[in-house]
Amino acid sequence: MPVNFQQALQQIREMGKQATQEQRRLEERRAEAEVLFLQFANELDTLEQLVDRAAAENPGLRCARPLKEFLNQTFTTPPLEPGYTLLAADGSQINPDRHAMVEFGAINVGAIRLRPGQGNGNGSSQAPEEIVQSQMMFLKDLFTASGSLLTDDLVALKRDLAERQVLAELARSGPAPVVALTDGPLELFREPKGMPEFRDGLEKYKQVLHELADLEVATAGYVDRPRGDLIVRLLELVILERRGQLNRAGAERPLLGVYDTYLFRQLLKPGQRSAVTGIHSGSAQSFKDRLALHFFYLNVGREGHPYFSRVEIPRWVADNARLLNLLHACLLAQAAHLGARPYPYILHRAHEIAVITYDERNQLENMIIAELRRQGVPVDERSNKQIAKDTRYSG
């Protein structure tokens, strides 16, 4: 049956009636956030104390944690250091499907290694190197210790880990300095966190990060069109403290809907980055010392057309001016390749290499079925639910 457009239209019209009011309220919250931002941008000690006090009341508190750079400090594009190695990795996955003929999983990591400006010895540039690693999951690989089928989140966690493992493997051969990029935050947002498989995956992920730290790789997670509000949440602590409601931090959101990027829209000029700030959150607590997660905002747009990204970095990069500057300059150079739609070229290419198409998924399934039949192992039919779905949308 199609969507009930009559019902949907009614709800859309109701939303429209409220939208103007909501927009007005949002503008008020934005203005308030901007005032607080400018007022407290260099009150780093005050803000840090607020975070500590709020976190003591709410262990799940999530907000930015100031470091040593004023919140409204801006940093212009540094010169791009020559002779670096640039790596990017992305992953794609097939989740086990109990409705399919065979249950299987796959993780495909695509990586690309680029040495800008380094020729191949005969005067011409060397084409970047593409690497693909495909990992299939069958039989016992598909189940948790408790016997449940792997969830999409657990497969995604394995994928996150595989991406970083490939980067670490490539980074070993350098040459330094090496910049290694992935799309999305470094912080892991996978559920359920209590499961042993998640804890095990997280430990392995941290081990790989440690290896990247040992190699002094400028590792970063790039977030396009960020909807983060960590700095805004930090400013909310000021409001709540004034109200005597600091214990409600996280639950009360006086600046709800205001994104961090709003604060930087006039401040960060094209090519500039914001101050590096720490992340305080329950999941970020797993990343300690040199792995502690930080971030900055970067304007990869051009004059009159700002475009912001959020870049997550571990402490060892945040504390190393050379690596930080290299990362800053490198991201801008890569984003500039895509012209009016800036996004790091190398991350897009890693995605292209990694993606598993629908046809490829079907091809893999057919190969598995063929092998099982060759071995005399019976193969199930699709579930009746899946058959019904496929019939509905076929032809």
Add this chain to the structure above:
Amino acid sequence: MAELEIGRLLRASTTACVVGCRVSQANAPAFGGLVRIPLDDGYGIYGLIYDIRIEDDGLVRQLVTAERIDEDVIQDNRVNRNVPVEVSVLHVGYRQAGQIHHLLPPRPPLSLDAIYICGPKEACAFTEAGRFGYFRHVLRAADLPVGELLAAHIQLLHRYHAERDNCGWSSSAVQELITLMRDDYPTLMTVLGALSDISA
């Protein structure tokens, strides 16, 4: 002379085929050039290159809008990304059991069959067999730049034949074209116009 492979077959019919080649190979094929697709048991198809096409995709269209394109990015797109140069070939004859025929091949080539540039000796052998019968495949083909194709082809083969002291070949070829197109004056004028641009 070592054979020069220019690519592999993407798709084919009885009258034509399209070959995909890597950019590094793309320096080899030339418009109007004669090519050969060797198949089984001494059977091979001859063709004339009538179109060389480089397709774009979304990413390439985006890259061209940037102020500057690094050489690494150019090489990445030419070497790594699967956007082959497409070379369109018009079938003009075939060889079977040691005999060259200027007829359409009885069977088209198959996917991924390799295709090679004909060297001077082979090109001369093909063009000398029969009496320019293969010209009718070009003249019959719709939507081809007939005049320019024949001019390019004759210019190339004139050079090959001249190296073999057969300077009269190109004159004979032009005479044959005039005979074949005597009832199609507009096309004939187009062809002769293109031929007149050939430098001696």
